Amino acid sequence: MALARAAPTVSSGVLRAAFGEALVAAGIAFMLALPLAGLRLPINPMDSVIFRPWWVVVAVATVFLGRLGLALWRARVAPSRRNGVPLLDRALAYILPWRRGIFVAFVLLVAILPLMPFADRRVIDLGAVVLIYVMLGWGLNIVVGLAGLLDLGYVAFYAVGAYSYTLLIIHLDLNFWAALPLAGAFAALFGVLLGFPVLRLRGDYLAIVTLGFGEMIRIILINWSSLTGGSEGITSIPTPTLFGLTFTAVPAPGETAFHQFFGIPFAGVHRIIFLYYLILALALLTHVFSMRIRRLPVGRAWEALREDEIAARALGLNPVMVKLSAFGLGAMFAGFAGAFFATRQGFINPSSFTFIESAIILAIVVLGGMGSQMGVILAALLLVLLPEVARDFAEFRMLLFGGAMVAVMVWRPRGLLAHREPTATLGDLSRGREPAP
C-alpha cells in the first residue's frame, strides 16, 4: 500500500515486471560487456589479457537502471500516448509544407560553408565527403528507391567512373570537363550491361547477383595490372582547372594559376574549396535531374514497376527498357561521382571500392527513406559524420554506429523521411475549377 501511495499509477505487479525486464537486460549486457569492455588485449602480445572488472560493472549497472527506468516510464506515460501519432511524425507533418524553403535554405547554408570562419581544411574536406555520399545516395535512389531494384554492387559503377576518368585523362590527355561526361557514359554502359543478365531477377536474387558484380569489377581492377596498375592503383591524377586556371603554387609555363589571376596569395585551401563547390554542383545536378525525371513518364514507369511488375506489363510498359534505363541512369551518377573522387584524391586503387562502400550507400538510401531526396541528405550526414564524431570514443566507435543504425530501424522502420510526393496532382490541371459532384 505504501508503494501504491508513493507512486499512484505504478502497481506492484508493474514494478515486479519492470524489475524482471531490467534483470534480463542486465544479464544480456553482462554477457556482451564481459568480452567487449571487460577484456582488453595488451599492446605487447607477450603480456596477458588485461581484465577491467569496473568497466563491466558500470555497463551492467547502466543497462539495468536504464531498462528499469524505461519500463517504469512506459508503464506510466506511454499508454496515454500509444494511440497518438509519434512525435517525429507530428513534427514532420508540421514542416512538410515548408520543405522547399528548408531545402533551399539548406543548399544556401551548404554553399556558404567554406566561407565560414570555422571552416578549416578539415571541415571542407569532410563536407566534400558528405556531398559525395549524398550524390551517390541520390544516384542509387533511382535504382533502389524509385525502380525498387535492390542493388548491392553500386560501388562497381563508382569504380568504373573513377578508373575510366583516370585512364582517359592519362592516356588520351583529356581535361576534366571532357572526361567527366565520358566517365558517366562508361558507368552507364556498365549499368546497362549488368542490367541484361538480371532482368528476370528481383529482390534477394538480384541483390546477390549485383553483389557478385561489384566484387568482379574490383577483382578485375586488381588483376588487370597492365591497364589499372593492379592493387597499387594509379597515382598523380591532375586536379581539374577552373576555366584554365590551375590550383598549383607554381604553374607550368603557359598556364595561369588561380591565385595569380585574382592577385591573391597562394593557399592550398583554394583547391579544397574549388573541389567542394565542384561536388556541390554535381550533387545538385543529380538532385535536379532525379526530381525532374521522377515526374516524367519514365520515372513513373520505374515506380510502377517497383509497385507491381505484372500490372505494369499489362499496361504496355516494357520491363526490359524500364529496368535498363534505371540501371543505366543510376550508374551514370555513380560514374560522375567516381570521376570526382579520382580527381579529388589524386590517386585511385581498388581498395577504395570494396563492398562496404556499397553497403554504406545502400544504408544511406534505406535509412533516409526509400525514394526520399531529403532523407538521403540526413542519412548521409548521419552515416559519414557520426563515425567522425565518434572518433573520440575510440574502440566504441563502431558500437555507437551500429547502435544508431538499430535505433533508426526500430523507431523509423520505413526510414527517417518516408514521405512520398505525388509526381502529378489534379490541382496542376484544374486549379480553381469547381469540384465534380
Place this chain on the structure above:
Amino acid sequence: MTVAVADVPAVPPDLLTVAHLSMRFGGLLAVDDLSFVARAGQITALIGPNGAGKTTVFNCITGFYRPTAGHIALERGDRSFDLDQLSGHRIARDAGVARTFQNIRLFPRMTVLENLLVAQHAKLMRASAFSLAGLLGLKGFREAEARAMSLAEDWLTRLGLVHVADRECGTLAYGIQRKIEIARAMCTEPCLLCLDEPAAGLNPRETAELSRLITSIRGEFGIGVLLIEHDMGLVMGISDRIVVLDHGACIAEGKPAEIRNNPAVIRAYLGEEDPRAGPGSTDAPGAGDGA
C-alpha cells in the same frame, strides 16, 4: 434484357478469334481445344465453375502465358496481331488489349491520377522523346501531358472519383479500387477490355453501378469487352454472348437466354446425380435476375 441484342442489325466484325487454344501445366490440361470469338461493341462473357480455366484463357490472351497449342488473333482496324506470338507488354501497347485482375493490381503507393497516367505511358513516352523533351520541359511534351491528365480526369469524373484523384490507391476502399482499375485499363485506350471478375467483393449497389459502367463502355467506345464473372445476375443482364467453360473445354456458347436453359450448363454447375438441386442455387446461370 436480352432483347437489345436482337435489335442489332448486323453482326459486328470479329475482334478476337481464339482457335483451338490449349494450355497444359505439367499433367494438367487447363484449357482444352477452346475456340470462340469476341466481337467489337459486344460483351462476351466467359463463365464456368471454379477451376474451369477462365483466368488461364485470359492469361493466354494477354500474354502472361504462352499457349501450348492453338491460335489467338486480334483485328485492330486494318492491322491484325497474333497474340500467341507477342510479348505481354506489346499485346497491351500495340494490339490494344487491356485487362484487370481478379485480385486488384493497382500501384498501391502511387496516387489514383498517377495510376491513370502510367496507363498512358506509351503515348507520353513518345511525346517526351524518350525523356529528352521531357527533361527540357518542351511545349509538345507539356501539351501531351495535359491531354493525358484530362483523359484521366474525364474517367474520374465519369466514375465520380475526382475527389480521390490525389490519394494513394492503397488507402482507398475496395469498391473504389475496382472502379479505378477499370478506368486505368480504359486509359490505355484499348480495343478489347478483359475484365477478370470485376464484381467480386462488391455489394449489390456497387454491382449495379458496375453493370452500368460496362454497358456504357461498350456503347460509347464500341470496344469489345471480355468478361469473367461469377455473378450470374450481372452476366445474364449485360452479356451479348456467353461462352461456358468446364474443365477447360467449351460446353456451350450462345445468347444469355439460350445459356440459361442449356441442360449441359446446368449440369456443369449443379451436377447431375442430385435431383434435389434446383434452379434456386445462387451460382447457377438460371438463378439470374431475369429467371
